[in-house]
Amino acid sequence: MTDTTASALVARRQEVSQRLTRWAIPTVFAVLVAVAAATTSDFLTFDNLRGVLINTAVTGIAAVGMTTITLSGNLFSLGAGQSAMLASILFMWVASTGGSLVLGVLLALAVLVAIGLLQSLAVAAGLNPVVTTIAAGALIYGAVAGITGGAVVSAPTSAVGELAAFDLLGIPLPVWVFAAFTGAVWLFVERTASGRRLLLVGSNRETAVMSGISVRAATAWAFAITSIGLAIAGVFSASQLGQVTANNLSELTVDAVAAVLVGGTAVSGGEGSAVRSAVGALVIVVLQNVLLLHGLPTGVRILTEGILLVAVISVLHMARRKAMR
Template identity: 40%
Template sequence: MTTTPQADGVITAPAPRAAAGRPAAKQYLGVIVAVVVVVILLVLGALTAPNFLTVSNLLNVLRAASITGIVALGLTFVTISGHYFSLSVLQTAVLSSVVYAATASVAGFWGGLAAMVVTALVVGAVQGLVISVGGNPVVVTFAAGAAILGFVLWVTDSTRVLLHAPADSLAVQIGGATPLGIPMATWTFVVLAVVSHLVLQKTTLGRRTILVGANKATARAVGVNVRLVIVAAFVISALAAGIAGMLSAAEFGVADTAQFPNLDIDAVAAVLVGGTAIKGGQGSALQTVVGAIFISLLRNYLQIMGLSTGIQLLCVGGAVVLAVAGYTLMKGRGK
């Protein structure tokens, strides 16, 4: 492996390349497989559930996929960096939703946005710092999630926080507007997906995140500030969860601890079904986008078929197990 000296003397790691002799399409194996599975699910739904492919139902799927996908895009950075997942994204979304609703009620959209961003930055940076000095990411984020939820329940006295703003104000419209008939959350998801893809593929931060996930020792050897990369990954994840919380509070006019059922499970499932390597070093935002769409389609189909929440969770879990096993087998054969 070679390194490239820069003008200022800093050594920058090169972008990871596909193994010699492998087709370039191998890099997009996760996307291709996930797209095929989505198409199969669409065909199955069309044949067995008459209301599945209606415009109104697909818009509902898009909105659900967008909230899940926004959070999952943030988690993608954490997973690619080699730190599994953040188990506090649901609680971060709840906290951000409460902060936005409370602040926007008195300071408008921009005040609510600023408060949400600062909150997410602090939450993500604290967790990232602890993990960067050796903290176990599962333990740290699990504990952080419990602390965040406890704080929210304490300050709100376990009650909902209403967003007091005129219906035509930006503070409300940012969540409920439907430009060209498409929910604002979906537009946000698309923009963030493009930005995430460009960051991971075209920027120094993205390349270093991939390298840290692939091999921390190599990253340190070529001059990468591994701790800074880890902190950045968890900050990005927290910001993504914060944006999801803000959009939800704006759309429904209320912040509630129960407004994100299974968000953490679905976001993690989206990352894994999309094919991002759980050990880090491999994956993309595009894979996560397709994974989020699949998980939302699957849940929607199961709901239309009248299946219980328990069966839905069973099917989502089964899809994750099959996806991880399938990707592992394919990668093993590709060596």
């Protein structure tokens, strides 16, 4: 086999892998919806679909933001749940002391972005991103639990709940924000110079450094965008629940990571899409909804979700490995 033929074969395999990654999740989602509609009488009702979108919004926003960290080659933020919980606490605290909701949102954004940038400095300096984000999450949880004493933080004003309940054309505000945030992150990654640098750092850090690209800047962008997503997710979660404790959003990290992986973003970085992460979040929530409508026990639901996630992730991983041979 000549070098030209071998190169063409490798390029062909890579193209097939990219197509599989691009279309696998939309295909899984379409099949899942079709099966759900055929087997579950209540699935296509307006109230149920509206509930699915609302439940997807918080997880989806967190997953879309976290996609940038994975794309930059820094795996995941394993302190995502604690960061979003901190945003919920800050937002609710401002509301409970008579402050405006806008001020609460801005405070949550500012604090989380600052924490995210501090983590990015540590990661860019060479610290393991998993260790760094776990440590940050532990510090956040410890500080919040210590300050609040485990007490419930709530706000007397009904305006807090109205934030998440506000409808536009029959669709709640969190869903609109989810769609807008997904589009904004996609545009940043695909259409801006900073986004393309972030992708290059995740794809080949050595080449990026030799090209004069700042790893610190790319990492900072990734953590800042993730922090913005977590702040928004935390604010909407607080608005939906009407009260917050240090133990809220404990499952958000796992759900967001699962959505990113199901969406086909490469763990090694450099390949993926915010849009596919959003669809990954939808897949997870739709599956949970269908299993719940069928009245299956909690253990069976968790097992089924796990099997689907492992199957999808394994297929995508094997396709990438085959393309690299």
